[in-house]
Amino acid sequence: xxxxxxxxxxxxxxxxxxxxxxxxxxxxxxxxxxxxxxxxxxxxxxxxxxxxxxxxxxxxxxxxxxxxxxxxxxxxxxxxxxxxxxxxxxxxxxxxxxxxxxxxxxxxxxxxxxxxxxxxxxxxxxxxxxxxxxxxxxxxxxxxxxxxxxxxxxxxxxxxxxxxxxxxxxxxxxxxxxxxxxxxxxxxxxxxxxxxxxxxxxxxxxxxxxxxxxxxxxxxxxxxxxxxxxxxxxxxxxxxxxxxxxxxxxxxxxxx
Numbered sequence: 281x282x283x284x285x286x287x288x289x290x291x292x293x294x295x296x297x298x299x300x301x302x303x304x305x306x307x308x309x310x311x312x313x314x315x316x317x318x319x320x321x322x323x324x325x326x327x328x329x330x331x332x333x334x335x336x337x338x339x340x341x342x343x344x345x346x347x348x349x350x351x352x353x354x355x356x357x358x359x360x361x362x363x364x365x366x367x368x369x370x371x372x373x374x375x376x377x378x379x380x381x382x383x384x385x386x387x388x389x390x391x392x393x394x395x396x397x398x399x400x401x402x403x404x405x406x407x408x409x410x411x412x413x414x415x416x417x418x419x420x421x422x423x424x425x426x427x428x429x430x431x432x433x434x435x436x437x438x439x440x441x442x443x444x445x446x447x448x449x450x451x452x453x454x455x456x457x458x459x460x461x462x463x464x465x466x467x468x469x470x471x472x473x474x475x476x477x478x479x480x481x482x483x484x485x486x487x488x489x490x491x492x493x494x495x496x497x498x499x500x501x502x503x504x505x506x507x508x509x510x511x512x513x514x515x516x517x518x519x520x521x522x523x524x525x526x527x528x529x530x531x532x533x534x535x536x
Contacts, residue, residue, distance in 0.1 A: 281420055281515050284309030287357040288515075289350065291340055291367035291402055294320030296477040297427060298366030300504030301511050306333055308512060313353035313360070315340075315402075316367070340367045340398030346405050359413050362515055363406045365426045368395045368445075372438045388441040395445035399426055403456060403467075411463045418518040419464050425514050426453065426469040430526060433471070434533035446471070450524045457522035466521040468514050473528025475502035496530040 288305050292298035293314030302312050302325060311332045316322035318337045326335035334356050338345040353360050371387045403424055410422035428446040435443030449469055457467040474480065474491050480501065481488075492500050510527055514520050 281361065281416060281418065281423060281518065283512060283515055285416075286361045286515065287311045287313070287353065287359050288362040288364060289313045289315055289353055289360050289402075289406060290364045291315045291398075292320075293364075293366065294322030294325060294335075296366065297472070297475065297504050297507045298364070299325060300508040301364050301366060302333065303329070304505065304508035304512055306330075310362075311357045313349070313357070315346075315349050340365075340402055341393050343401060343405070346401055350405050350409055354409055360406055360409055361413060361422050363402060363410075363422075363424045364511055365399045365402055365424075367398060367402075368427065371441050373441065374438050375440055383440065388444075391441040391445050392448070395442070396448040399449055400452065407460055407463075407465060410465050411460075415464055420466070420518060421464040422460075422466070423515055424456065424460075424465065424467040425511055426467070428469050428471040428524060430471055430473045430528050430531065430533055432524075433526075436533050437536045453524055454522045461521075466514075466518070468520050468522070469524040470507065470510055470514075471524055471526045471528070472507055473502055473526070473531045475507065476504060494531060494534070495528070498529055500529075502527065502529065 288310055290298050290302050293302045294316035302314055305312050306329045313334045313336050314322040314326055315336045315338050323335040326333040336349040338349040371391045373383045375383055413421040426449050428449040431439050431443045432446040432450045453469040
C-alpha cells in the first residue's frame, strides 16, 4: 500500500506514538485523520501540518462518537485505508495491595475498556467502511495496526490491568486478520518496549536512566519516530499480517 495514496485514521494522534505516526505519514504524503480527545494537541497538530490532516474529537469507548468520526474522515478524504490504534492509558495496582485489600475493579475495568474494548470499537467500525474500498494493485482494501506493549508478555508487579488489556490486543490480532482476510484487510500489532512518551517522561532522571540500562541494545528509551517508522513499513509491506512485532531493543522485563 502506497502511503501517498492512503488515508489513515490515527487514534491518540495528539501526542506520543500517535503524534509521531501522524507526522511520519504526513511527511510521506498520506492523509491523516487524528482522532483524540478535545483536550489533546490534536487540533493544533492538524492546523500545523496542513489541509491533508483533519482533527476529529472522539472517545474510543464511545460507539456513536467513533462511528461519526469515521464517517467524517470518509466524507473529508473519500475513504479510510489504514487505522493505527495508539489511544490508551496505563494504570498501576497489585491484585492484593495495601492493607491486604483486593484491587479496586474500577481502574481495572476502565483500563480494559479503553485499551482493549476501545481498540476493538475503532477496528470494527472502521473495518466496516474499509470493506467498501476499491482493491489496490496488491488486492488490498486496508490495514489495521494496533499498539500493545511488552507488558502483554512480561507484565511486572502492579501491571495486572495494563498487561491484561494489552494481552487482549495481542490475542485478537490473528483472529481479526483471519476475519478480514476475505476482504483484503490486514491486521498487525506493535508491542513497544520502553519509549519516550508522555507517560514515561514524567519520571525522575534516575528512574529513566535505570530503565535505559535495562535495555540490551540500544541501551536507551525508544523514540516515537522508530515506532512510526515501523507503522509505515507495515502499511507498505503486504506480507505483514496477523503478527505482533516486539519493538523493544531485546528487553525482557523483570518482575519489578
